[in-house]
Amino acid sequence: MTKLTVFLLASCFAFWGARAWSELVPDEMGATTAGKPEPHWFMVLGSTGAYVFDGDNGAMQGSINKPAYAPAITVDIDREMFYVPGSYYSRGIYGERTDVVVFNAMDTLAPVAEVRIPAKMAAIGHRGMSNLVGEQFLVIFNLTPAMSVSVVDVEAREFVVEISTAGCGMVFPVPERRFLQLCGEGTLQVIGLDGRGNEASRVRSEKFFDIDEDPVFDYAVPTTDGWLLVSFEGNIYEVTFTDGIQISEPWSLLTEDDIEERWRIGGNQPFSYNAATGTLLTLMHQGGVDTHEEEGTEIWGFNLNTQRRGYRTVLEAPASAINVSRDADPRLFVVSSTPNTVLVYNALTGRLLNTVEEAGIFAGAVQRF
Amino acid sequence: MKPDRLLEELAKRLDRPITDGTRFLAQRMSRRGWLARFGTLLVGMGALPLLPMARQVHATGIPEMGDPQSCDYWRYCAFGGYLCSCCGGTHTQCPPGAEPSPVAWVGTCVNAADGKHYLISYNDCCGKSLCGRCGCHRTEGDKPIYFPAKSNNILWCFGTQSHAYTCTVALVLAEAETG
DSSP: OOHHHHHHHHHHHHHHHHHHHHHOOOOOOOOOOOOOOOTTEEEEEOSSEEEEEETTTOOEEEEEEOOTTOOOOEEETTTTEEEEEEEEETTBSSSSEEEEEEEEETTTOOEEEEEEEOTTBOOOOOGGGEEEETTTEEEEEEESSSEEEEEEETTTTEEEEEEEOTTEEEEEEETTTEEEEEETTSOEEEEEEOTTSSEEEEEEOOOOOOTTTOOBOSOOEEOSSEEEEEBTTOEEEEEEOTTSOEEOOOEESOOHHHHHTTEEEOSSBOEEEETTTTEEEEEEEEOOTTOTTSOEEEEEEEETTTTEEEEEEEEEEEEEEEEEOSSSSOEEEEEESSTTOEEEEETTTOOEEEEEOSOSSSOOEEEEO | OOHHHHHHHHHHTSOHHHHHHHHHHHTOOSHHHHHHHHHHHHHTGGGSOSOHHHHHHHHHOOOOOSOTTSTTSGGGTTOEEEBGGGTTSOSSSOOTTOEEOSOOEEEEEEETTTTEEEEEEEEEEESSOOOOSSEEEOOTTOOOTTSGGGOTTSOOOOSSSOOOEEEEEEEEEEEOOOO
């Protein structure tokens, strides 16, 4: 091949290349928006963010900013907002501390407003750390280690007041602008707010458990008309609020054979309840006293109405946190000890449907919508 | 100073919410109840100098056995976090630049070297990046978060400049009373 031929061929390629380039429409960069949450969506809380997935197909929908020291994310469907309380330092992990509630829009998953709160927020990744009370007030649990709550009016987007809750912690909403707390002396406390978010009432229950003998987990799940508590020894209490605070007689998750085989409930988020079907799910392991945080090796499904176990499912790998969707065809979300993996089960049968891998960074807790 | 007297003195200096929280415990005479009361009082010590009782006991010394860089070490029976002994510190000292938290949760552990029970204070070291080495989580006597004095799930960087968690030390406070 002569030099002339090489030159002509190169010229042709250059010509056609340039023509192809001129016809190409360049990509335009943008950003998608998230849809309205579906019943089988779940959110995994990691150290650097909250990651939203569709449990039916495992597709990630987006993520919500969250600092490491943020307790829980509250979903407000009516206002199409996610509320993220968190602590921030001016130099990352040191410097001036600022605690704020960041309002994130549900479509862009991006911050649109923030409300500063007292720098006392409890830095515990736990669903009972903040919740919406009376659909207008976000109540955030403080621990300094004195216990109190901060009240934020999400309609006015302003901090209202700090309320001391000495001896009692957590925030679980109750109708009529009230919230439930668990107390170290073995009682429950319900605090009511007035229309401006200030304390209007405070009621304490009779003592019903002993902190040394068999405390209830600091975690509770909502039932149709109240909250369900579980003790370290596997006793179930249902709490309702039609007239003050009513606490049911406990029943046990465990049969005599289960106790003989040393089965126990345990984990960081060890039980969940689907009110639409009356299904209670528990994370179980075999162990002795004080193993209430040990990872579970089996999921047990109960009918809360009959207090009977419907199934047992052996997990491929131990798990520390579970949650169940709210709908009548419920999905069970299990945070596995296999790194960053969430397993999706049919909550009524215990059949594995889906495995979501790379589900968040350092995933710990799982929330439902 | 005797423990009861020390507790009485400390109680006078605590904020009201904390003392309210201890009132019901003060009526309990069982050993576990006493331990819980002691722990709850410690919770209110943020404004006090660092654990005067801990200093006193450290001066006397106790027989030791085991590896402080192992989660099996006897002092770690109610430990939750990263071992400072693996992070540039020791089992009683924070790593360089980390700030010791003056408040803590407590556990009661058996020292195999002498068979005695000891009160252990688990103090977080704060303000540096997460150590990430020698993670250790044991739950002997651990209680839920709403009983903070004996809960190892709480980030205990209280009374420090930053509450960013680095690692945790285990200090012997006193020999635990029995009966």
